[in-house]
Amino acid sequence: MDTASHLVLAATTHEWGVLVAFIIGFVVVVGGLVWAVWLGIRVMRREPDRPNEAEQPHLPVTGAVHEISEMRDLDELHPEDGERIMPYALHTTRSKRSPDQHRPRWSPGSSGSFGGGGGGRT
Secondary structure, eight states, rough: HHHHHHHHHHHHHHHHHHHHHHHHHHHHHHHHHHHHHHHHHHHHHHHHHOOOOSOOOOTTTTTOOOOOOOEEEEOOOOOOOOOOGGGGOOOOOSSOOOOOOOOOOOOTTSSSTTTTSOOOOO
């Protein structure tokens, strides 16, 4: 055998090694995917059944609930009488319904918005 034949044998051995490593890697990846699908099916079988048509939510008899718009006033944290407000006396929303439900509008002669180009209130 000469040097050229040794190179050919070494190259073919290396090519077979690469092929075997590729096949082993392919089998590992496919096996992992099959295991993941099998595990997902097992988890789905343990879940409760989907609700049927009678158990689905329905609109109330009165119809759809609509949005309510109202004016709100902030709760005072510093009352006029000087007594301390305790945490249990505060509301969760930190605001209450305003007695005046009229929406405030801008003053006549003002632009109505910041940077609107008008003279503004002077």
